[in-house]
Amino acid sequence: MFELKGVAKVYPNRVVALSGVDLRIDRGEFVFLVGPSGAGKSTLLKLLYREETATRGQIFFNGRNLGRLHPALIPHIRRKVGVVFQDCKLLPNKTALENVAFALEVTGASGREIRRRAPAVLDLVGLGARLKAYPHELSSGEQQRVALARAIVNNPAAVIADEPTGNLDPDTAWGIVALLDEINRRGRTVIMATHAQGIVDRLNRRVVAMAQGRIHRDDRQGGYGHGLP
Amino acid sequence: MAFLRSFGRGFREAFRGIGANSVLSLASVSTAALTLAVLAGFLMAAANVHHLATVVEGQLQVRVYLEDGLPEADLRQLEAYIAGIPGVVGQAYVSEEEALERLRQYLGDDQFILAAVEEDNPLPASFEIQVLRPDLVERVAFELKDQLGVREIAYSAEVIRRLLDLTNFFRLAGLIVAVLLTGVTVFIIANTIRITVFARRDEIAIMKLVGATDWYIRWPFVLEGIVLGAAGGGIAALLAVGGYRWLFRFVVERVPFLPLVGPEPMLHNVTLVLLAIGALVGVVGSQISVRRLLEV
Numbered sequence: 374m375f376e377l378k379g380v381a382k383v384y385p386n387r388v389v390a391l392s393g394v395d396l397r398i399d400r401g402e403f404v405f406l407v408g409p410s411g412a413g414k415s416t417l418l419k420l421l422y423r424e425e426t427a428t429r430g431q432i433f434f435n436g437r438n439l440g441r442l443h444p445a446l447i448p449h450i451r452r453k454v455g456v457v458f459q460d461c462k463l464l465p466n467k468t469a470l471e472n473v474a475f476a477l478e479v480t481g482a483s484g485r486e487i488r489r490r491a492p493a494v495l496d497l498v499g500l501g502a503r504l505k506a507y508p509h510e511l512s513s514g515e516q517q518r519v520a521l522a523r524a525i526v527n528n529p530a531a532v533i534a535d536e537p538t539g540n541l542d543p544d545t546a547w548g549i550v551a552l553l554d555e556i557n558r559r560g561r562t563v564i565m566a567t568h569a570q571g572i573v574d575r576l577n578r579r580v581v582a583m584a585q586g587r588i589h590r591d592d593r594q595g596g597y598g599h600g601l602p
Numbered sequence: 603m604a605f606l607r608s609f610g611r612g613f614r615e616a617f618r619g620i621g622a623n624s625v626l627s628l629a630s631v632s633t634a635a636l637t638l639a640v641l642a643g644f645l646m647a648a649a650n651v652h653h654l655a656t657v658v659e660g661q662l663q664v665r666v667y668l669e670d671g672l673p674e675a676d677l678r679q680l681e682a683y684i685a686g687i688p689g690v691v692g693q694a695y696v697s698e699e700e701a702l703e704r705l706r707q708y709l710g711d712d713q714f715i716l717a718a719v720e721e722d723n724p725l726p727a728s729f730e731i732q733v734l735r736p737d738l739v740e741r742v743a744f745e746l747k748d749q750l751g752v753r754e755i756a757y758s759a760e761v762i763r764r765l766l767d768l769t770n771f772f773r774l775a776g777l778i779v780a781v782l783l784t785g786v787t788v789f790i791i792a793n794t795i796r797i798t799v800f801a802r803r804d805e806i807a808i809m810k811l812v813g814a815t816d817w818y819i820r821w822p823f824v825l826e827g828i829v830l831g832a833a834g835g836g837i838a839a840l841l842a843v844g845g846y847r848w849l850f851r852f853v854v855e856r857v858p859f860l861p862l863v864g865p866e867p868m869l870h871n872v873t874l875v876l877l878a879i880g881a882l883v884g885v886v887g888s889q890i891s892v893r894r895l896l897e898v
Contacts, residue, residue: 464804479815
């Protein structure tokens with residue numbers, strides 16, 4: 374599904390975020406991306422949903438070279454890749470339902486489709502009873518569930534999560550990861566950057582460890598690893 | 603269907619932007635209105651001068667003013683000469699007394715002006731010569747220039763040329779003023795919309811993240827620009843229509859011989875032009891504001 378070949382990313386301020394990254398992620402995989410802050414995890418994820426382009430090397434999504442993608446096609450890639458952030462990025466003046474519906478609206482979905490799918494997805498993440506709550510009325514964990522619902526409402530092939538549990542207590546964090554696991558079991562690729570050692574160790578999935586912009590270790594089934602700071 | 607839905611959404615968002623930003627929106631609309639009203643003034647002035655030129659051109663007349671006390675024989679000779687010039691289709695002799703009588707009718711109520719001239723009539727006798735085509739006017743005038751008894755020749759070609767020069771002046775001046783003022787309007791509309799864009803930057807970032815197309819994001823801002831610009835154009839059109847109707851009535855009542863362009867269809871066209879330019883200015887202004895935000 375995703376394939377990176379010799380990818381390097383140098384930001385305009387000459388900070389080298391990634392160098393010599395080769396990585397292949399297949400359909401249906403669950404991949405943890407671990408490593409210290411500044412290791413290049415976020416940059417790698419941004420390349421996958423085409424927020425950034427590689428300075429060198431090539432990135433393919435379903436066989437399509439993202440570096441040569443016509444700008445008009447970027448929105449269509451984004452609809453196939455749902456993204457979740459640590460800070461949720463919900464719109465504060467919209468309810469949970471409206472936040473999710475918003476992602477459907479921009480794709481030109483019909484009112485009927487929005488009324489059917491948005492509540493169903495919120496129900497799936499366990500917020501069926503809180504449709505009309507505004508973000509400030511929701512707990513951090515609930516907000517992240519809304520963000521997750523928004524990421525999957527367009528039925529993407531992959532979900533990318535950049536430290537989605539960074540702000541959450543361990544129990545709440547586990548709830549989010551359990552949801553991502555469930556999303557993965559329904560056939561979607563999940564790529565999650567995290568510092569949460571306990572979660573990585575417990576789920577026992579593929580772990581890609583990064584340090585200083587390079588891939589340091591890639592275990593089919595692994596733990597957080599003790600060699601990392 | 604999807605297109606219509608985003609069209610409706612665009613309108614809602616556009617008016618939301620204008621409402622949330624009402625002071626600046628008002629400033630934008632007023633600037634656009636003022637600018638376009640000035641432009642309308644130049645357009646209508648040019649139209650009138652051009653109209654005047656056509657009216658004068660239609661008269662196809664050469665007037666030969668004669669020296670005072672010209673003997674009858676010389677008069678007859680000149681008359682025969684004029685009749686022989688190619689392109690001349692008719693001529694009439696206007697005596698000094700007739701010239702005064704015409705002036706009397708022309709001035710109508712303003713008899714006091716006449717008091718000054720009636721004592722000692724300064725008006726010369728003249729021949730009024732009708733010419734076949736406009737391009738022959740100048741040649742007829744040339745043929746008569748050095749004839750015996752001719753004091754001065756007045757012909758419409760000269761007047762037409764001056765009027766056309768004046769038309770061009772109004773058009774050019776109008777164009778320069780329009781370009782400058784339009785620039786100012788574009789700038790102000792662009793800044794107004796930039797504030798809306800800034801207020802919604804989070805929403806825009808999320809739109810992009812979840813796969814909104816460029817046009818989906820742009821459309822409400824473009825509409826906002828069109829609404830602001832066209833509203834300015836509409837107000838300018840109201841000013842132009844009202845102002846010109848008033849001016850037209852004023853002139854017709856007081857200076858009836860001055861040939862003004864009738865209010866219709868000119869004002870109809872001016873209204874359309876103002877609305878179109880207003881909308882265009884809005885589109886350009888909004889594009890300037892949203893261009894940067896779409897570079898991801």
